[in-house]
Amino acid sequence: MTNSSGGSSPSGCTRPRTSVSEAEVEALVRGICFKTGPPRTIGVEVEWLVHELRTPQLPVTPERLRAAYAALRTVPLRSALTVEPGGQLELSSPPAASLMECIGTVSADLDTVRATLREHGLGLVGIGQDPWHEPRRYLREPRYDAMETCLDRRGPAGRAMMCTSASVQVCLDAGHEEPGPLGHVRRWWLAHQLGAVLVAAFANSPLAGNEPTGWRSTRQLLWMEIGAGRAGAPPLDGDPRAAWARHVLDAPVMCVRHDNGPWEVPEGLTFREWTRSAVPRPPTQEDLGYHLTTLFPPVRPRGHLELRMIDAQPGEDGWIVPLAVTAALFDDPQAAETAYRAVKPLAERAQPLPAPHNPLWTDAAMHALTDPELHEAALVCFASALEALPRMGATPEVTASVAAYRDRYIARGRCPADDLLDRLHGKDRTP
Numbered sequence: 001m002t003n004s005s006g007g008s009s010p011s012g013c014t015r016p017r018t019s020v021s022e023a024e025v026e027a028l029v030r031g032i033c034f035k036t037g038p039p040r041t042i043g044v045e046v047e048w049l050v051h052e053l054r055t056p057q058l059p060v061t062p063e064r065l066r067a068a069y070a071a072l073r074t075v076p077l078r079s080a081l082t083v084e085p086g087g088q089l090e091l092s093s094p095p096a097a098s099l100m101e102c103i104g105t106v107s108a109d110l111d112t113v114r115a116t117l118r119e120h121g122l123g124l125v126g127i128g129q130d131p132w133h134e135p136r137r138y139l140r141e142p143r144y145d146a147m148e149t150c151l152d153r154r155g156p157a158g159r160a161m162m163c164t165s166a167s168v169q170v171c172l173d174a175g176h177e178e179p180g181p182l183g184h185v186r187r188w189w190l191a192h193q194l195g196a197v198l199v200a201a202f203a204n205s206p207l208a209g210n211e212p213t214g215w216r217s218t219r220q221l222l223w224m225e226i227g228a229g230r231a232g233a234p235p236l237d238g239d240p241r242a243a244w245a246r247h248v249l250d251a252p253v254m255c256v257r258h259d260n261g262p263w264e265v266p267e268g269l270t271f272r273e274w275t276r277s278a279v280p281r282p283p284t285q286e287d288l289g290y291h292l293t294t295l296f297p298p299v300r301p302r303g304h305l306e307l308r309m310i311d312a313q314p315g316e317d318g319w320i321v322p323l324a325v326t327a328a329l330f331d332d333p334q335a336a337e338t339a340y341r342a343v344k345p346l347a348e349r350a351q352p353l354p355a356p357h358n359p360l361w362t363d364a365a366m367h368a369l370t371d372p373e374l375h376e377a378a379l380v381c382f383a384s385a386l387e388a389l390p391r392m393g394a395t396p397e398v399t400a401s402v403a404a405y406r407d408r409y410i411a412r413g414r415c416p417a418d419d420l421l422d423r424l425h426g427k428d429r430t431p
Contacts, residue, residue, distance in 0.1 A: 019282035022249065022275040028288060029245040033301040036177040036184050039331045041095040042102050043171035043304075046110070046319045047312055048089050048124035049164075050117065056125055057132045057210075060087070065138060068120040075116055079109045085147070086163025087138035089113070089124065095171075099327045099392055103320055110316070126318050128205030128219035128311025130164035131420070137163055142263050146255035147294070149265045150230075157225035160208075165219045166312035168202070168319045170326040172305045181336040188240040190336070191299040192233055192355045193343040194329060195309045197381060199356075200364040200374045201409070202322050204311040204416035207424065216417035219311050220365035223296065224356050230254075231296045233354040244301055249275075254294040256280055257287070298355050309356070314416050321405045324398055325385045332388035342380040346373060368415045375413045382406045 020028070050065065052058045065087050072081060072089075079091040091109055096102035110124075117123060137144065137159075144162065151158020175184035203216035215221045223231045234247035249272040256264040256274075264280060271291055274283045283291075292302075300306040310322045329339040349360040356365070369375040386406065389399045409415055 018285050019278075020275060020285050020288060022272055025249060025271065025275060025283075025288055026245045028285065029248050029292075030241040032303060033244055033292075034174045034184055034188075034241050035303040036174050039173040039175060039182055041097060041173055041304075042099060042323075042327055042331070043093045043095050044102055044106060044319070044323045045090055045092045045167075045169040045171065045306075046106060047084065047166035047168070049127060049130055049166050049312070050087055050089055050122055051125045053118060053121050053123040056123075059133055059136075060122065062087075062138055064120060064122070068117055068122050071116050071120065072113060075112050077109045077112060078105050081109075081113070083139060084162070084166075085137050085139045085144045086135060088163075088166050099324060099389075099394055100398070103323065103398065106319075107317070114316070124316075126166070126204075126312045126314050126316075127420075128166060128203070128217060129160070129208060129222070131205075131207035131210055133164060134209075135159040135163035142257070143255075146263045146265050150252075150254045151226060153267065154227055155225060157222045161219075161222045161226060165205070165222060167219065167308060168310045168312055168322050170307045170310070170323055172307070172327070172330050174301065174303070174305055181333045181340065182331070185240060186336075186340065187305065187330060188299070188301075189236055190330070190340055190343070191305055191307055192236055193347050193350070193360075194339055194381070195298050195307065195355060196346060196350075196360045196364040197343060197374055197377050198307070198322065198326065199309050199311075199361065200368040200371065201325075201378045201382075201415060202310045202313060203365065203368040204313060204420070206417040206421050210424070212421060212424065215366050216368035216415055217311055217365040220309065220356060220361070223298070224362070224365070226296070228354065228357050230294070231298075232357055233297045233299060235352070235354050237352075240301070247297075248288075248292065248295065251291070251295055253291060257290065298361075311416075314419070317401065318416075320398060321402050324389060324394060324402050325382065328385035328388040328392060328394075329381055332392055335384040335388035338384040339381050342377045342384075346377060349373070368417060369410065369413045375410075378410050382410050 079093045082090045093102050093106050175182050175187040199217055199220050205219040206212055206216050208218055229252045234243040250270050253266055253269045253271055253274055298309045313319050328335050330336055346360055350358040355361050363371050
């Protein structure tokens with residue numbers, strides 16, 4: 001398993017400078033995106049907004065960010081540290097053999113990152129969508145120039161996603177080849193149905209411009225507005241490998257890169273059409289690898305499964321709860337079976353529409369756990385996760401954190417977004 005959230009490097013299994021046909025693309029995608037075997041490793045990618053330490057409402061100048069990030073590049077970290085287009089920081093853990101190994105690695109790295117940022121008067125803020133600042137691009141690179149041009153065609157959501165959003169992304173092995181609770185077909189289906197419950201349970205982005213948007217997860221709204229071709233899942237009927245390969249071929253090309261001169265941003269050109277027309281030049285295996293990094297579905301198969309739907313969480317250790325809950329519900333066979341049964345009735349609400357562009361995901365992002373069916377599913381899933389965590393070697397502290405989250409939010413039909421809304425309206429009664 002490798003962890004990356006859409007950086008510019010293509011998949012390691014692609015070879016540059018070799019043109020590819022439509023059939024070759026399909027075979028490559030089917031071969032590289034679902035690597036099956038017993039679930040053994042886990043990873044997490046934690047994104048953070050970087051704000052003034054004492055007054056996060058104040059903007060941070062690019063010069064201060066550059067100085068802080070230069071300092072960060074000098075400290076030893078086990079996780080990969082990257083900067084997102086708007087200046088958000090992301091830590092991507094190495095593949096870990098256990099949940100506790102993953103938590104230990106990222107926690108230590110975050111301590112180092114926070115100490116370094118503190119010296120520059122900056123801090124990390126865990127929230128899914130910046131509630132104060134307008135999108136402002138920090139990175140000026142050809143990839144992000146092209147991305148901005150491409151996404152602007154659909155409206156302002158793309159820039160907000162690039163520059164003001166943050167998430168907790170859980171990376172899990174694809175699963176067994178054979179059927180069963182840990183089989184890759186079941187895990188693929190579960191990720192898309194349980195994903196709506198995770199959106200609702202961890203929604204933490206109800207504001208923009210310091211005003212309520214009407215959505216508990218405005219970040220999820222942004223992904224929906226970007227469009228199904230770029231940020232949607234394939235249909236869940238049939239074989240996941242074949243469905244994802246079709247989706248990749250029929251997804252719009254974000255850009256055609258050139259060694260010299262600006263990159264082209266074609267409008268409406270799918271990768272399938274590019275292989276057939278070979279215009280403006282034939283696509284290569286390197287182009288395919290790059291194309292895969294420009295697709296942002298809620299569950300992205302990259303050899304492993306990358307679950308991308310969870311908002312960044314409040315508190316220094318808030319990210320641990322969605323990581324632990326998700327790992328338990330996927331990698332413990334008993335919990336996985338319970339989660340499957342809990343979310344199966346929700347599938348009818350999704351209709352035949354792929355996530356996140358269906359009624360189930362819309363309700364999860366807008367209403368969170370005030371939705372009775374999502375609330376009921378979340379209660380069952382959290383109870384099952386709490387039973388599974390000790391079997392997975394989770395420490396009492398981690399299990400206690402999940403239990404505390406269950407008591408504070410899930411049991412009461414709430415999510416962190418509700419705390420933010422209460423504070424805005426002067427009704428905050430939390431400690």
